[in-house]
Amino acid sequence: MKYWNKTLTDMEEYISGEQPAGGFIKLNTTENPFPPSKSALDAIAKRTSEALRVYPDAKSLELRKIFAEANGLSVENVFAGNGSDEIFTLIFRGFIEKNGLAAFPYPSYSLYYTLAQGNGIKYDRVQLEDDFSYNMDKFLEKKYSLVIISNPNNPTGTYCPVEKIARFCEAFDGLLVVDEAYIDFYGGSSIELVNKYSNIIITRTMSKSYSLAGLRVGFAGADAEIIRGLMKIKDSYNVDTLAQAGAAAALLDTKTFNSNTEYGIRSNKEYLEERLTGMDFFIVPSRANFIFVKHNSVAAESIYLKLKEKKILVRHFKGERQSEYIRITIGSMGDIKALCKELEAIISE
Numbered sequence: 001m002k003y004w005n006k007t008l009t010d011m012e013e014y015i016s017g018e019q020p021a022g023g024f025i026k027l028n029t030t031e032n033p034f035p036p037s038k039s040a041l042d043a044i045a046k047r048t049s050e051a052l053r054v055y056p057d058a059k060s061l062e063l064r065k066i067f068a069e070a071n072g073l074s075v076e077n078v079f080a081g082n083g084s085d086e087i088f089t090l091i092f093r094g095f096i097e098k099n100g101l102a103a104f105p106y107p108s109y110s111l112y113y114t115l116a117q118g119n120g121i122k123y124d125r126v127q128l129e130d131d132f133s134y135n136m137d138k139f140l141e142k143k144y145s146l147v148i149i150s151n152p153n154n155p156t157g158t159y160c161p162v163e164k165i166a167r168f169c170e171a172f173d174g175l176l177v178v179d180e181a182y183i184d185f186y187g188g189s190s191i192e193l194v195n196k197y198s199n200i201i202i203t204r205t206m207s208k209s210y211s212l213a214g215l216r217v218g219f220a221g222a223d224a225e226i227i228r229g230l231m232k233i234k235d236s237y238n239v240d241t242l243a244q245a246g247a248a249a250a251l252l253d254t255k256t257f258n259s260n261t262e263y264g265i266r267s268n269k270e271y272l273e274e275r276l277t278g279m280d281f282f283i284v285p286s287r288a289n290f291i292f293v294k295h296n297s298v299a300a301e302s303i304y305l306k307l308k309e310k311k312i313l314v315r316h317f318k319g320e321r322q323s324e325y326i327r328i329t330i331g332s333m334g335d336i337k338a339l340c341k342e343l344e345a346i347i348s349e
Helices: 006-010 038-047 061-070 083-094 111-118 136-140 162-171 191-195 224-233 241-252 254-278 300-309 333-348
Strands: 078-081 101-106 122-127 146-150 175-179 200-205 218-222 281-284 290-295 326-329
Touching: 006 111, 038 241, 061 078, 061 241, 078 083, 078 224, 083 111, 083 146, 083 175, 083 200, 083 218, 083 224, 101 111, 111 122, 122 136, 136 162, 162 175, 162 191, 191 200, 191 218, 218 224, 241 254, 254 281, 254 290, 254 333, 290 300, 300 326, 300 333
Parallel strands: 101 122, 101 146, 146 175, 175 200
Antiparallel strands: 078 218, 200 218, 281 290, 290 326
């Protein structure tokens, strides 16, 4: 730490989900249990040639065109990034002054807090309602320059309707970022608002619904002026050649996408919710590929630790309110049945 500056020293470290070596059933990191599109894998394979000596397209133009067409936008309204996490970093660097004040929900994706601290941005944590729903009026109680919400929210899975977000854009003087990492599983995107409001950014990722977490590809949809700003501040070649090829092919393969989301994740989620209800779990209504649950008599941390002993990983968060729950990613049917078997044993004890 000898050469760390004050910002690096003072910031909280983001703790990602555990990634242990083999033998574990991983239901802790919201990864998709189904394989990526074969078209995406073939596209990546075709680009693994001598041509990799050449830099990728710095503007990811073809990839942006495909995303824009699929979402009713112009290419000038789309930015491609090295995962949506890069986009958040760029927003903190270029779209809020150092003396500005940001706001994020709580509980929510803790990387927002970490990246704000890492860029020297002050922020408030705005409490969700008792049922973990959004009250957007709370973000109007102070003069915030930047608000980021996760929709559906991580880790709760709760959803804010498009009409509420639209009303907020009309009343808010700052910039609203809506992180739609999990929107594909049940729909309800606010991306149409990009064509109406200049103070909104919608972010998306290929990591969840497209099973491409390893490629690190994300998108931002926003007013053309905001996209120009992101282009100006980004790294020169931020999305590599293989990532651009794989992501483009995956976006075009709607058959695999629909199969994985509608007939895979949703079906498995309904089965898990039914089993957990029968075990006396309380389940927060979720529109994501995970559920946020607590048992009426067994502590969340105890369940997490006992499952880990059985080599099943779920996510348990420290902190007020959220520590009462565990977050369970929707896995394969085999993984879910193994989880339920161990949960029944834990509860019966």
